[in-house]
Amino acid sequence: MDSIKDIWLFIINRKKYWLAPVIAVLLLLGILIIFGGSSAIAPFIYTLF
Amino acid sequence: MKNILGISCFYHDSAAAITSGGTIVAAAQEERFTRRKHDAGFPTNAIRYCLEEAGLTLNDLDAIVFYDKPLLKFERLLETYFAFAPKGLLSFLKAMPVWLHEKLFLKKQIYDGLTDVGPYDKRKIKLLFSEHHLSHAASAFYASPYRNAAILTIDGVGEWSTASIGIGKENKISIIKELHFPHSVGLLYSAFTYFLGFRVNSGEYKLMGLAPYGHPHAPQTIGFTETIKGKLVAIKEDGSIWLDQDYFNYATGLRMVRHDKWADLFGFPPRTEGSAIEQHHCNLALAIQKVTEEIVLKMANEARKITGEQNLVMAGGVALNCVANGRLLREKIFDNIYIQPAAGDAGGALGAALAVNFMYFDEERSTDGIHDLMAGAYLGPEYSxxxxxxxxxxxxxxxxxxxxxxxxxxxxxxxxxxxxxxxxxxxxxxxxxxxxxxxxxxxxxxxxxxxxxxxxxxxxxxxxxxxxxxxxxxxxxxxxxxxxxxxxxxxxxxxxxxxxxxxxxxxxxxxxxxxxxxxxxxxxxxxxxxxxxxxxxxxxxxxxxxxxxxxxxxxxxxxxxxxxxxxxxxxxxxxxxxxxxxxxxxxxxxxxxxxxxxxxxxxxxxxxxxxxxxxxxxxxx
Structure with a gap:
């Protein structure tokens, strides 16, 4: 949570608001990739792409 | 008296350094302990050694500082991919998992790494991040014997910055001017290192050593120099450069240069590692060395002009190009020149610690004007x-x-x-x-x-x-x-x-x-x-x-x-x-x-x- 807070503060500080949705999607994908490594979510990733 | 631990890692040449009251107590590269050259891992052994040398534990430290700002670097990465899209998809797909899994959560990586060093109370740790080129600038200026100096840092790339001109006065550093990615002297030199069959980040010395084998007055060498300056890089009067990205591939690709375009430009294909070195390789090495020297001299001239200082301090990987440094001396742009001996990223750990000591904690700086703080660079372990x-x-x-x-x-x-x-x-x-x-x-x-x-x-x-x-x-x-x-x-x-x-x-x-x-x-x-x-x-x-x-x-x-x-x-x-x-x-x-x-x-x-x-x-x- 600390890191998410840091990223949010960074976006506000740099006024790079367009990065917020990009990072959000990437983080979401990141979570899927992490889970995807060893779970049934893996096939779901392929349909996303 | 503040005790500060500086860390550089996760890219290449991991290192740690400890300063105490602005004095450098210990500094070492992780590769020396793990026996893996350019080791990029968390510098557990180097930190352990530095703490031992200083007689401190993690809880005794007033601050721990990382040598660059990962979020700023991530911003650069995303903006670069966005600017070049759809080019760079493969590189993007390779880079993102590493960032999303590790580098974006650097604080956690550091805390986890510190756990291996020894016990600590997380609430007592003040974890800070210094900008990459500020770390370089601090490693050169605060370690130097000068009270005031112009500061020039040049390397491949930090967050956005690839080179900077600043000024150091007493215990403060101000960065005045920056050159931003993808336009980079370090990456230009590395691109030639790569094209001539040496490894990026370690073969640059070899390229520098090969250059004198080139014929300085040969039409081929002169032609290469003209091609580099006419097609690849535009050099401005203030030393800033503009690299034509049509010829380079490092911003979004997995190679440094576009092979086909470089082969057309120079008339021979990229040299493969270990293959025979021929005269045209030497001539090209000489041409890029001369162009690099020209850029460094112009940057130094600009630093002199905008700061008015008589002393120059330098750091960043390009500051290890001692041929260019020798020319800087002979041109007498500055009265005195000091170069941080650990000018590469390992020295960033030291610079980050010094920056926090003098700029964040506002500690007083004293220097006798003669001796630097590096103590001959003999800052590593000794054996009884x-x-x-x-x-x-x-x-x-x-x-x-x-x-x-x-x-x-x-x-x-x-x-x-x-x-x-x-x-x-x-x-x-x-x-x-x-x-x-x-x-x-x-x-x-x-x-x-x-x-x-x-x-x-x-x-x-x-x-x-x-x-x-x-x-x-x-x-x-x-x-x-x-x-x-x-x-x-x-x-x-x-x-x-x-x-x-x-x-x-x-x-x-x-x-x-x-x-x-x-x-x-x-x-x-x-x-x-x-x-x-x-x-x-x-x-x-x-x-x-x-x-x-x-x-x-x-x-x-x-x-x-x-x-x-x-x-x-x-x-x-x-x-x-x-x-x-x-x-x-x-x-x-x-x-x-x-x-x-x-x-x-x-x-x-x-x-x-x-x-x-x-x-x-x-x-x-």
Whole structure:
């Protein structure tokens, strides 16, 4: 949570608001990739792409 | 008095440094402990050593500082991919998992890494992040002897910045001007390193060493220079550059350059690693070296113009280009120049710690205007008599223990003069890429065959690579046209005319391989093809043992200089412990090893002819 807070503060500080949705999607994908490594979510990733 | 730990890691050359009240207590690169060259992992061993040297625990630290800002770097990455899209998808897909899994959560990585170092209370740790080029700037300015100075940092890339000009006054640094990614002098040089078949981030020295084999007045070299400046890079009057990204691939690709376009430009394909080096490779190396020097000189001119300062301090990987540094000296743009010896990313750990001490905590800075803070760069671990004895038992080594150091230096000087190669291991290990007389391989510079012998039988590396001299500081001008001190081997200067030998009439028509072994001076093994030498001046006050040895050599031969090359073989980090030194000694054709007051003769060691028994596998760099 600390890191998410840091990223949010960074976006506000740099006024790079367009990065917020990009990072959000990437983080979401990141979570899927992490889970995807060893779970049934893996096939779901392929349909996303 | 603040105790600060600086860390650099996760890219290349991980390191740690501790400052206490603005004094550098210890600094070391992780590769020396893990024995993996350019180790990028969390510097657990280096931190452990630094804490031990300072007598501190993690909880005693006032701050821990990382040498760059990961979120800013991530911003650069995303904006670059966005700007070049849809190009760069493959690189994006490769980079993102690493970022999303590790680098974006750097705080956690650091806290996890610190757990391996020792117990700590997370609430007591103040974790800070310094900008990459500020870390470089701080490593140069705060370590320098100057109260005020212009600051020039040049490297591949940090967050956005690839070069910066700043000014340091007392305990403050202000960055005035920056050059941003993808336009980068470091990456331009690395692109040529790559195209000429050397490894990026480690082969840049080789490119610099290859350049003097180029023919400076050959139409091909002149043509290459014009092509570089006409097609690849536009150099502005203030030293800023613009790289035509149509020719480069590093911003979004997995290679440095566009092979097809570069082959068309220069008329030959990229050289593959390990293949034969031909004259056109040397000519291209010379062309990019000259262009780099032109850019560095223009940047320095701009730094002088906008700061008005008489002193210049430099850091960043490009500041390790000692040929360019030598030109900077000769052009006399500044009265004094100081270059951080650990100018690469390892030095960022030190710079980050110093920046926090002076800028964040606003600690007072004092300097005598003469001595720097680096203490000869001897900031790493040293080993006691007890530890050397333990190694002797473990390796079953055969040695002579000298109780009189003068007798030891006299004996070793005699052996050097008769052509022996000596591994010299003393005191604290050097911080930064250079061995400066505490972890060095030494030999007689007068021996015309020594360069070949050292390259091929000791270091197991390319035959073209030059060697550097260590000379008694007070005798420097006897051999070289170099006025200021160069204790960190960061300046190249010409060998004086009285030591040069006449070259064959057809010298310039000879192939580079034939010119390589032409005797050019009475100190041929440290005289490069263009009569230049990368000089280390040895000062009694910073390394009295090394000074004594060279002085003993002077008493016996009249020459006050030796070849000094790092104590390692190709691909191996410089030795750290006595056992590393003994192992390296036994795996090469080195004749003698000296560790502290112990002397080991190769032919007396058990099973000494069985070199393979001692050889270690290192990835060739």
């Amino acid at each position: 008599e007890k530890e050397i004895s333990a190694m002797n038992r473990k390796a079953s080594s055969v040695y002579t223990h000298f109780t009189n150091f003068n007798e030891l230096t006299s004996f070793i000087a005699g052996r050097l003069a008769s052509g022996d190669v000596v591994g010299w291991f003393q005191g604290r290990m050097e911080f930064g890429p250079r061995a400066l007389g505490n972890r060095s391989i030494l030999a007689d510079a007068r021996d015309p065959d020594m360069q070949k012998k050292l390259n091929l039988k000791i270091k197991y590396r390319e035959g073209f690579r030059p060697f550097a001299p260590s000379v008694l500081a007070e005798d420097t001008t006897r051999y070289f046209d170099l006025a200021p001190a160069s204790p960190y081997m960061l300046f190249v200067a010409p060998v004086t005319n009285n030591h040069r030998k006449e070259l064959p009439v057809n010298y310039n028509e000879l192939t580079y391989a034939d010119r390589l072994y032409c005797t050019r001076s009475d100190i041929p093994s440290v005289t490069h093809l263009d009569f230049s030498a990368r000089i280390q001046t040895v000062h009694k006050e910073t390394n009295s043992r090394y000074w004594d040895l060279i002085n003993a050599f002077k008493q016996q031969t009249g020459y006050s200089l030796l070849i000094n090359t790092s104590f390692n073989v190709r691909g191996e980090p410089i030795v750290c412990t006595p056992l590393d030194a003994y192992t390296c000694f036994m795996s090469t054709d080195m004749d003698i090893l000296v560790i502290g007051d112990y002397v080991y003769l190769k032919t007396e060691q058990p099973d000494w002819q069985n070199i393979d028994k001692w050889k270690r596998e290192f990835t060739i760099d």
